[in-house]
Amino acid sequence: MTRSPVCRLAPSPTGAQHLGNARTFLIAYWSARSQNARLLLRIEDIDSPRIKPWATAQVFEDLAWLGIQYDGEPVIQTERSEVYQSVLRNLIEDDRVYPCVCSRKDIDEAASAPHEHSVSASSLRATSGFHSLEPETTIYPGTCSSWHRGQAMPPDGDYCLRFRIDPHSMRLDDLVAGTVHCDPTSALGDFPVTRKEGVAAYQIAVVIDDVDAGVTEVVRGDDLLASAFRQRQIYDYLRQSPPQYAHVPLVVGADGRRLAKRHGDTRLSWYRDQGVHAKTIVAWAANSVFGHQEDFPQPDQTRDWTLDQWHQAMIDQFDWSRVSQSKTVITSPDPAELRV
Ligand code: GLU
DSSP states (O other): OOOOOEEEEOOOOSSOOBHHHHHHHHHHHHHHHHTTOEEEEEEOOOOGGGOOTTHHHHHHHHHHHHTOOOOSSOEEGGGOHHHHHHHHHHHHHTTOEEEEOOOHHHHHHHOSSHHHHSOOGGGEEESSSOOOOOOOSOOOOOTTTTOOTTSOOOOTTSOEEEEOOOOSOEEEEETTTEEEEEOHHHHTOSEESBOTTSOBOHHHHHHHHHHHHTOOEEEEEGGGHHHHHHHHHHHHHHTOOOOEEEEEOOEEETTSSBOOGGGOOOBHHHHHHTTOOHHHHHHHHHHHHHTTSTTSOOHHHHTTOOHHHHHHHHHHTOOGGGSOOSOEEESOOOGGGSOO
16 A cells, blocks of 8 residues: 655754755755645654754744745654653663663773774675765774663663664665665664663654655755664654655755854854845755756746745756766855855
8 A cells, every 4th residue: 555645854053053054954845745745744852951942943943934834733852751651661671772871981992993893885885876984983893782681771761771783684775865875783783762861862763753654765965875774763663654855965064064063154043044045045955956957947047936836946857867866065145145
């Protein structure tokens, strides 16, 4: 049975949303509307130490400004802790997780030969298409993995729960990154599904939320490509079919590094405050996604387009095979430099 298409926007209110986030939201929006999918909004606010109290309200403003309409009420992760806890209890019951008391320092020290254990771009390789991976932190060396169901738990607050990976090699057919292979033992390692305070961590919350919402397509930055393999392991555990993934290359500065403060102010709220029209951002994103296509509209055609016309044109021509696989480079945050 084919599932009715459901897409989602999943911003983390850890700071202001910037041009890179806008580009990802817009691609998700155009894709969703092109397939008459429901588009959900989920606020990923469980990463409590990094959450900024003002940032959620700003996400709503940013989306409205960009003309991105989502369907239904937003889902707020911090309101779903009980749902996550019930899956975590099952994971303990099934011996699929174990309590881990290691600190980051312990892990780095225990991985005696870090060059053999750390993720490198070569441990996840694209056999077609293009993708980039930032090397991740040290692979967990399994120090606490001898714990089994029924044994005493360490004191509350002293441990996170770690998911025991299935070591079989995995393959993912990404709509943008192409076919990617992964050897879970050398590329992922057992990974945390809670924080030390016991709250659910990103990897599990995102899967539970996407399963509950029936999400069929996940569009996000390719810094999360390795996470897709972790999340696929959780889908397998839950006996659910994973969504189709589209990991889009990140927007980078002239130095090739992901967009950050050092590249100047690229916050959407900043452009808004400067009186920049949202159309400028949408046209820039459209150009970065489809501008390499011969039939991309020329400036003399689009000069008088409204924001809605831009959206409709991108929705009408949306097709994953036409989406650029290259990184988008911002040489200057100056609105006049955002090439339209
Ligand atoms: N909240 C994540 C972000 O803002 C996205 C997570 C996801 O799409 O799975 O980068």
